[in-house]
Amino acid sequence: MRRRDELLTVPQVLDELGGLSRRTFYRWRELGHAPRCIKLPNGEIRVWRSDFATWLDTLREAA
Numbered sequence: 001m002r003r004r005d006e007l008l009t010v011p012q013v014l015d016e017l018g019g020l021s022r023r024t025f026y027r028w029r030e031l032g033h034a035p036r037c038i039k040l041p042n043g044e045i046r047v048w049r050s051d052f053a054t055w056l057d058t059l060r061e062a063a
Helices: 010-016 024-032 050-061
Strands: 007-008 045-048
Touching: 007 010, 007 050, 010 024, 010 045, 045 050
Parallel strands: none
Antiparallel strands: 007 045
16 A cells, blocks of 8 residues: 655745754755745645655765
8 A cells, every 4th residue: 555645834844854944945945956846826835745755865865
């Protein structure tokens, strides 16, 4: 049985990153260094957990 993907809120992503500041996250988005995001019609940002995991893997390979 395959587990369903989930959408993470920005606070959840920040928490997963050890308490990264919201300002830093949005700066990373500006620079194209953040994980792929979805902008909802209400303006809120979400990140698929699978995209977040893939993004983290790319950082590990670069280190």
